[in-house]
Amino acid sequence: MPGLSEFSLIKQYFEKVSTPQSDVLLGIGDDCAIVQADINQQIAISVDTLVEGIHFLPNADPESLGHKSLAVSLSDLAAMGATPTWFTLALTLPEIKESWLAGFAKGLATLAKQHQIALIGGDTTRGPLSITIQVNGFVKTEQALRRNGACPGDDIYVSGTLGDAGAGLKLKQNQLNVQQGKQQQEVFLQQRLDKPTPKIELGRALRGIANSAIDISDGLVADLSHILEKSQVGADIELEALPISSALMDIVSKEQAEQLALYGGDDYELCFTVPPEKQDALKKIKGNYTKIGTTTNEPRKVVFYRDGQQAELIGKGYEHFSIED
C-alpha cells in the first residue's frame, strides 16, 4: 500500500474534477456520496469499463483516455435523452505516476466541466490499468429514449459521420497505407477515435420525437440490431446514404469506407428512428444527422440497398462482450 504522499497525490488530482453542485450534498471523502434527486425526473444510470489492451492501446495518451472514459458513458446517457449530472470513477492503476494522473485528470475534468457534472466518489486500487466510470443523469418521467419503441415505417437516422474511429484505430495499428500529404485527415480520424463527442444535446432534443435510440459504440449494424431486436422490426438500409467524412474518403476506398461505417466501432454517434408524424418536428432540430433507411415489419432482418437495388450483405458485426446491451 502506498504512503500518505501518494494517497494525497491522487486526492489532489481528482478533487479538481469535483465542481460544487447543489444536488451533491456530500462528495468525495466519506463512506458514500450523498445526492438529491428530483421528483419530476427519473435517474438514468450507465457504467462502462475500459481495459488496457482491450479498449485502448498500451501507452495511450492519458489525457485522451480521461476524456474517452467519461465520453463513452456520457454517450449512453445521450442515447436515452438524459442530462448528465454526476459520476463516479473506479480506477485501477499498476503504479502511481504523477504525469499520467495529471493528464488523465485533465482530460476527465475538461469534459466534465463542459457538461457541468461532478465527480462525487470512487475507488482507486492497484492492479492492471482499467477505468470504470458510472454516470448518472436525469430524464423527465417517461421521456427516456429506449430501444424498444420503433415501428415499421419509421425513418432511421444516424448523427455525424460513421467509420472515422474505426479508421483511426487502423491508422494507429499501421493497418492503412496512407499517401503522403494526408496528415490532416489522419489527425482528424485519430481524434475521432481518441476524443469522441457524446451527443448529449441531440439526445435531449430527440425526446418526444424519436421513438427509439441507441449510441453506436460497436458499429452501426451491431447497434442497430439491438433496436431491431427490442422493437421487433427490420431495417432497409440505403448504403449510398451512409454519412462518410471527407477525411475518411480521402484516406480509404469507397468500399473500405462503407465497411468501416457499417462495422467499425467507437464512433459514439446516435442511431435513432423517427415515425412519419414526427418528421416535421425533427426538421426543427439543429444538428448533424442523416436519414439512412426505414424500418420494416420483418423482425431483425436487415436488407441493404445500393442505388435502389438490393445489395449483398458484406462482412458481419461482432457480438459485444457485455451484459448491458
Added chain:
Amino acid sequence: MPGLSEFSLIKQYFEKVSTPQSDVLLGIGDDCAIVQADINQQIAISVDTLVEGIHFLPNADPESLGHKSLAVSLSDLAAMGATPTWFTLALTLPEIKESWLAGFAKGLATLAKQHQIALIGGDTTRGPLSITIQVNGFVKTEQALRRNGACPGDDIYVSGTLGDAGAGLKLKQNQLNVQQGKQQQEVFLQQRLDKPTPKIELGRALRGIANSAIDISDGLVADLSHILEKSQVGADIELEALPISSALMDIVSKEQAEQLALYGGDDYELCFTVPPEKQDALKKIKGNYTKIGTTTNEPRKVVFYRDGQQAELIGKGYEHFSIED
C-alpha cells in the same frame, strides 16, 4: 470478442440477480438503467473495486467472491445509515468459465436477495479479473451518518468482534501455526474474511443516535483516524475493551489478537461515536456493539490505555490506496 452463446451465458446468470422492484423502471438491456428516486430521501452512493491478487487471492472461491464484492459496498451504505436499493456490476474476466460465473452469480444473488436489492445494469469486459460494484441506497434527508459529527466526550463503539478477518487471511496464507483440533475456529475466521456481513440494520438503527460512523475495512486504527480527522477530535482507546471472538483467542496469543483487532483489515464492522445525551437511546438498540473508548479534544491524537494506564502505541495502520476515504 466472444460469440453469441457466451454473451447469452453471461446474461443468463445475471438476469437471476435482477429481482423486479417498483423503483427500477428499466433494468439490464438498454443504454442506461432508469430508476425513480423518492423526494423525501437522499441517495447514498458507494463504489468499490476488488482486484485479483490485491483484494483476494488467485483462485478464490467464486461464490464467496460474489458475496464479498457486494458486501464491501453494502458496508459503506451501512456506515451512512442508508437502506440499499439497487446496484451495478462492472466485471472484467480473463475468460468465460461457466462454473465460475454460476458460483459468482449465486453468491451475489443470495446477498442481494437478503437485502432485496436489484442488479440494474453493468458492463462485462475481457481482461485481468476485477470486480467493481456500485451500490445506491436511500437515506432520509439529513439523516446520513457522516464522519465529521463526533465531539469531545462522545463514547466510541464498534460492532461485532475485531481482528477475525485479519486472522482468516493469515490462515489462508499459512502464516499462523495452529494447534490440532482447532478446525472449527479456523473455519469461523476464514468465513469472517470471505463472507463479511454488512451491518445494514445496525447502521439504520443508529440514525439520530450516533453522531459519526465509518465501516472498518482497513483496520480499527486506520478507519477511526478518518473520523478523528474529519471531526477534529482525538480518542482514548481502552485496549482491554476491544471485542475479540473466542475463536480468535483460541488461535492466537492475546497480544496477536490485539494487534489484529487494531490493524487487521476486512472486518466490515461499524465504528461509531455516541454523545452522552444519546446513551439511553443507544441502549434500546438491539445488536452486538461494545464501547471501546471516548473522544477527546486533541485533534487526531489516539492514546491507548491498558487497565487504566497509558500503553505504548504498537505497530501502525496502513494508508489505504483509495481516493474515496
